[in-house]
Amino acid sequence: MQTQPEADLNQQLAALLARPLGERADFLAELAQVDPEQAASLVRMLDQSEPATVRQADVIADLETRREFDSDTYLQRRSQMLEQVWRGRRLGDYEVESILGQGGMGIVLAARSVLTNDRVAIKMVRPDMLGPNLDQRLTRESDAMGRLVHPGIARFLGLARTDEGRPFLIMERVDGLSLDRAVAELDLSARVRLLRAIAEVVGVAHAGQIVHRDLKPSNILVDQQGQVKLLDFGIAKCLDDGPTQARTLTADRMLTPRYAAPEQIRGESVGPAADVHALGVILVELVTGCESGAVSSTSGFLAEQISAAAISDPWLRAIAESAMAGSLAIRYPDANAFAAELTRWLAGAKPKVLRWTERVRRQWLDRRQALSVTAGALVVTALLTAFGWYEWVFLERTIEPGYALIERDLVGLTGAQKASIREAFVRDAEGDRNSAIALMKTVADTHPDQPFPAVMVAIWLGARGVAGTEPYVAEARELLNKHDNPFLSLFLEGNLNKGNVVDDRRAMASALALRPSAWKLRYGLSHIAIGRNEGELARQELAQIQFTHYRDRRVPQVLADRALLGDCAAVRPEISRLPEDRPIWRLWVTAACDFSEGKLEAASQGFTAILEAPANTREPSTEDIVRSAQLLTLGQGGRWAALLDEAALGYRRSREQHDVYSAHRDAVMALTAAKLLGRDAEAADWLSRVLAVSEFEYQVDAHIAVRLMGLHSSYSVPAMRARVETDMANFPGLSYLLLALEAWQSGDADSARSELARARREGLAETRFAPVLAALERGLGVTQGDNPVLLWFAPWSDWIAQWVVPAAVLSTSPSSEQVGSD
Numbered sequence: 001m002q003t004q005p006e007a008d009l010n011q012q013l014a015a016l017l018a019r020p021l022g023e024r025a026d027f028l029a030e031l032a033q034v035d036p037e038q039a040a041s042l043v044r045m046l047d048q049s050e051p052a053t054v055r056q057a058d059v060i061a062d063l064e065t066r067r068e069f070d071s072d073t074y075l076q077r078r079s080q081m082l083e084q085v086w087r088g089r090r091l092g093d094y095e096v097e098s099i100l101g102q103g104g105m106g107i108v109l110a111a112r113s114v115l116t117n118d119r120v121a122i123k124m125v126r127p128d129m130l131g132p133n134l135d136q137r138l139t140r141e142s143d144a145m146g147r148l149v150h151p152g153i154a155r156f157l158g159l160a161r162t163d164e165g166r167p168f169l170i171m172e173r174v175d176g177l178s179l180d181r182a183v184a185e186l187d188l189s190a191r192v193r194l195l196r197a198i199a200e201v202v203g204v205a206h207a208g209q210i211v212h213r214d215l216k217p218s219n220i221l222v223d224q225q226g227q228v229k230l231l232d233f234g235i236a237k238c239l240d241d242g243p244t245q246a247r248t249l250t251a252d253r254m255l256t257p258r259y260a261a262p263e264q265i266r267g268e269s270v271g272p273a274a275d276v277h278a279l280g281v282i283l284v285e286l287v288t289g290c291e292s293g294a295v296s297s298t299s300g301f302l303a304e305q306i307s308a309a310a311i312s313d314p315w316l317r318a319i320a321e322s323a324m325a326g327s328l329a330i331r332y333p334d335a336n337a338f339a340a341e342l343t344r345w346l347a348g349a350k351p352k353v354l355r356w357t358e359r360v361r362r363q364w365l366d367r368r369q370a371l372s373v374t375a376g377a378l379v380v381t382a383l384l385t386a387f388g389w390y391e392w393v394f395l396e397r398t399i400e401p402g403y404a405l406i407e408r409d410l411v412g413l414t415g416a417q418k419a420s421i422r423e424a425f426v427r428d429a430e431g432d433r434n435s436a437i438a439l440m441k442t443v444a445d446t447h448p449d450q451p452f453p454a455v456m457v458a459i460w461l462g463a464r465g466v467a468g469t470e471p472y473v474a475e476a477r478e479l480l481n482k483h484d485n486p487f488l489s490l491f492l493e494g495n496l497n498k499g500n501v502v503d504d505r506r507a508m509a510s511a512l513a514l515r516p517s518a519w520k521l522r523y524g525l526s527h528i529a530i531g532r533n534e535g536e537l538a539r540q541e542l543a544q545i546q547f548t549h550y551r552d553r554r555v556p557q558v559l560a561d562r563a564l565l566g567d568c569a570a571v572r573p574e575i576s577r578l579p580e581d582r583p584i585w586r587l588w589v590t591a592a593c594d595f596s597e598g599k600l601e602a603a604s605q606g607f608t609a610i611l612e613a614p615a616n617t618r619e620p621s622t623e624d625i626v627r628s629a630q631l632l633t634l635g636q637g638g639r640w641a642a643l644l645d646e647a648a649l650g651y652r653r654s655r656e657q658h659d660v661y662s663a664h665r666d667a668v669m670a671l672t673a674a675k676l677l678g679r680d681a682e683a684a685d686w687l688s689r690v691l692a693v694s695e696f697e698y699q700v701d702a703h704i705a706v707r708l709m710g711l712h713s714s715y716s717v718p719a720m721r722a723r724v725e726t727d728m729a730n731f732p733g734l735s736y737l738l739l740a741l742e743a744w745q746s747g748d749a750d751s752a753r754s755e756l757a758r759a760r761r762e763g764l765a766e767t768r769f770a771p772v773l774a775a776l777e778r779g780l781g782v783t784q785g786d787n788p789v790l791l792w793f794a795p796w797s798d799w800i801a802q803w804v805v806p807a808a809v810l811s812t813s814p815s816s817e818q819v820g821s822d
Contacts, residue, residue, distance in 0.1 A: 013045050090114075091122060091168060092160045100173075101218075110173060120157060123169040123232075145233060148210055152201035154221075154231045174221050174229045182222035183286055188513040189346065189544065191286040192316070196342040198228050199279055203336035205233055206272040213270060215278035216259045217285070258306065262326050272334035279338055280323025281306045287316055312486070313514055315351050322353045347546060348404060348517020400425045401548040404515035405452075409488060412450045417443045421453065429552040431622070433460060451479035455488055459495045487514045494521065501528050502766045519545040523558055530791055531771050539565045550577050556585040556622065560592035560629075564791055568593040584610050588626060595629065600637040607633060624662060628792040631669045635803050644673035644682075651689070664690070664698040668705050668796045672803060675709050687711060697795075700772045703741055704779050704797040709804050733764030737773055744780060753780050771795050 086109060089096045094111040100121060101108045109122040145156035155172040162168065176182070179198075183191050198220055202212060212219075212233055221229045257265070261277035264270050288310045308320035319341045325331040332338045332353075341351045397407040399422065410418050424439035437460050444453035458472040473496060480489045494508030505528050512521045522541050529538035542562045547555055556578065563571045572593055578585045591606025607630035611623070627650055634643040651666035671686035690702045740755035756777055764773050775795040790798055 009041055009045065091124075091162055094120065094122060094160075094170070096122070119173045121154075121171045121173040123171060125167065125169075145210070148205060148208060148233055150201060150204050152197070152228050152230060153205070153233055154229050156233070171231070174223070174231065176221035176223040176229060179217035179220040179222060179228075179282070180285070187509065188287065188313075189516045192283075192342055192346060192516075194222070194226070194228065195279070195283055195286055196339050196346065198230065198282075199335045199339035199342065201228060201230055202275050202279065203334060203339055206275070206334040206336065211270060211272055212275050212278075213264070214256055214259070215275050215282070216256045217282065263328075273328050273331050275335055276323050276332045276338050279335060280308075280320050283316070283320045283323065284308050284311065287311045287313070287320070315345050315354065318354050319345065319351050346516065348398075348401065348515075348548060398548075401517065402429075402520040402552055402554065403491065404487075404518035404521075409452050409485065410450070413443070413447055413452075417447055417453075421456075424456070428460075429554075431553045436460065448475075449479065451476055451483050451485065451488060454479055455492045458492065462496050487511055490514070491521075495524065501531060501768065501770065504528060517546075517548070519547065519558075520554060523554060526561065531768070532765070533770075533774050535565060539567060543567065543570065551579055551582075553622065556582075556588050557625070559589045560625075561791060563589065563592040563596045566596060568596050584613060584622065588622060592629065595633055595636075600633055604630065604633045604637070624659075625792050627662070628665060631665070632792070632799055635669065635672070635799060638803075640673040640676045644670055644677065644679075647673060660693070660695055660698070664693045664695070664702065665796055667693070668702060668800070672705070672709065672800055675711070676804065683711075697769065697772055700737070700741060701775065701795040701797050703745065704772070704775050704795070705800045707744060708779055708797060708800050731762075731764060731767050731769065733759035733762030733767070733773075734769065736762060737764060737769065737776065740776060740780075744776075749780055752776075756780065 086096045086099060086107075091109075091111065093113055093115050095114055096109045096111050098110045099107065100110050107124050109124065111120050111122045112118065113120065146158070149155065154174050157170040157172060160168055160170060179194075183194060186194070202215070205212065210233060212230070214232060215230075219231045221231065223229065259278040259281050261270065261274040264274055284306055306324060308317050308324065311317040311320055319338075322330060322341075323332055323338055332341070341353060344351050399405045399407060399410065399418075410421065413421070420439050420443050424436040424443075427433070427439065428436035437457060440453050440456045440460070443450075444457050447453065454472060454476040458469060458476045461469040461472060473492075476492055480492065490507045490511035494504055494506075494511055496504070505525060508521050508524055508528070512518055512525070522545050526538040526541035529535075529541060539562070542558060542565065545558055547558075559571050559574055559578075571589065575586055575589050578589065587606050587610050591603045591610070594600075594603035594606060607626050610626045611630065631643060631646055631650070634640075634646060647666045647670035651663055651670060654660075654662035654666055667686055667689045671683060671690050674680075674683040674686055687706065690706065691699075693699050693702050736755045736759035740752040740759065743749075743755060744752035756773070759773060764770065772795055775797045778801060779797065
């Protein structure tokens with residue numbers, strides 16, 4: 001009766017004989033790397049079965065030749081053969097299911113326990129790495145690896161041996177993507193946050209006196225929840241911690257030269273700083289997007305030094321340079337120090353390595369052996385210190401944290417001019433933009449060669465839609481062409497609201513990548529996402545905002561927007577951080593949370609309290625938004641009479657102040673309330689006011705709202721065309737949007753849908769007209785994405801669609817409920 005090993009050998013021999021003659025040596029070469037004894041047995045059996053065809057000596061010579069060949073490349077080319085060699089093999093209490101990968105130490109197998117059915121990963125050490133001391137080192141280190149328990153580290157489950165006594169490592173099997181694949185769709189800030197999480201995990205190991213020694217993207221996995229898992233902790237130390245002779249034989253295979261620290265390459269003892277060097281290389285790759293290059297030897301490594309010069313952000317570049325420094329005195333001592341620097345960068349703070357005291361200390365430590373304490377050396381040191389303070393401290397001081405504007409942006413201005421600019425930002429933060437613009441204009445006029453004030457004037461005037469802004473924009477661009485300030489150039493282009501939201505988003509995101517602490521840019525990106533009906537992206541952008549202080553008028557706006565987008569659980573704890581002397585802000589954000597959570601009565605009371613607050617406590621910059629919120633709260637609650645009264649009062653106030661935007665909102669709300677109350681005469685009056693709006697986007701929105709209420713009005717498409725004649729040349733899709741509106745008004749819904757499809761094909765969804773395009777699509781029942789993202793601003797027809805009975809929305813003839821015309 002055959003024993004199990006004999007049966008396995010016969011089965012392998014049968015499979016071998018079934019292969020073509022040219023593949024048999026390859027198969028035996030693969031098998032020899034994972035089970036030399038079985039390969040030798042098969043050679044003998046094969047020699048006996050077909051002595052004339054295959055000669056034992058020829059096969060053995062072939063095996064030796066292939067062992068000298070690069071084993072990793074060889075194994076990778078023949079993964080199918082490896083599967084056949086390993087699949088179904090028993091290793092102690094585990095059965096191999098598949099091959100997970102191959103590396104410098106050997107092969108990684110997916111296996112399952114025959115006792116508990118647990119899924120594990122098994123690491124088989126390459127046969128040529130086995131030595132008399134390996135068992136001792138593995139046993140010694142396995143205790144330490146077993147104690148290293150952390151959610152971010154793949155657990156070491158134990159050390160076992162095959163029936164032949166060959167050791168193998170049992171590890172937690174992790175499902176996820178390697179780091180380089182996981183970051184493919186992430187922006188710069190998200191990549192840095194992920195690397196910080198990795199460094200924090202490595203820091204836990206360093207605190208336990210465990211060094212990884214082979215950190216690289218393939219040893220870092222990211223699961224579906226975005227959590228990192230580090231593989232192979234401690235294993236490199238086991239395989240590379242023997243006598244000098246053994247280390248010399250294996251170092252070239254155990255290292256991944258691209259990520260190895262100089263002291264590793266030299267064969268010296270290593271500590272936590274070696275892992276920091278690898279983290280620095282990974283940082284360069286994540287920021288610049290360069291791929292990991294394969295280097296096969298230490299000489300190849302020395303020819304391919306990794307440089308941080310390609311990193312445009314000066315702070316990140318300094319962090320990477322310090323992490324990869326050849327001198328241990330300059331390099332971060334461990335991963336925790338490296339993670340702390342990334343945390344500072346994410347918070348918009350200057351890295352510690354750039355503080356002049358730290359730079360002087362590191363340079364002194366690095367050069368102390370070569371420096372003699374002489375008067376000349378002291379003078380040079382003093383000069384370098386003074387220059388370093390100016391370059392790395394003074395010029396990096398923050399001027400306006402929300403935009404991450406720094407002293408370097410104001411180079412060339414006098415102290416008085418800088419003081420005026422600071423005061424302008426204070427006024428703007430308090431909501432007094434008129435004074436802010438006046439102060440900034442004064443600086444721009446008195447120093448026409450400095451681009452910064454011209455940039456701010458162009459942006460602030462453009463945000464208001466003020467006529468005559470273009471000369472300021474042209475002047476700012478001309479000055480920026482003469483000055484090397486890529487951030488200001490991107491900052492300008494991203495905030496001009498040129499109409500093409502794709503270009504605006506690209507410029508704003510690029511500026512944010514240069515200075516990630518500029519939370520007001522991220523706030524702008526969130527509103528671009530809202531305009532494109534990308535609610536989840538808007539929520540993600542807002543959630544990433546970290547305030548440096550809470551006294552800016554946009555802080556409650558950000559929190560209120562987050563609340564309306566469903567993040568009340570995260571927003572409510574922030575309310576207590578708002579200034580106590582700004583009770584209006586606290587009321588506003590609280591009411592926004594109540595509104596989002598469906599507590600409409602509480603929300604209405606909060607908004608009313610804000611609007612009825614004493615004049616000396618009111619906030620002009622927030623009052624209009626709060627009025628919109630109050631009207632929407634009344635509408636959501638179906639309080640139509642109260643909505644009509646509030647909207648009528650607001651309309652009169654808006655007309656007195658020549659506020660077209662608010663007048664349009666109030667008229668649409670009043671029309672909706674009158675219609676739903678059945679007050680036809682009042683509805684007819686409000687209809688004429690709604691359709692008299694002059695701004696094009698509001699005019700389109702008005703006609704959508706009117707149609708949603710089952711009303712009818714005649715209007716002239718050519719007249720509407722005349723109002724956007726200039727825009728028509730830049731946005732061809734506008735003409736199709738107008739044709740769609742005309743077709744819908746005449747009762748031809750199918751033609752309207754067809755014209756909308758043409759407008760979208762012409763790219764109108766990538767422009768500032770995207771919200772009205774989407775609103776018209778929803779009114780016509782065209783399915784384009786999710787439900788509308790509703791905030792405190794137009795298009796108001798999106799809110800109307802929630803309140804009215806949409807029976808007449810898709811009617812093909814003018815509604816019988818016609819109550820007026822223009």
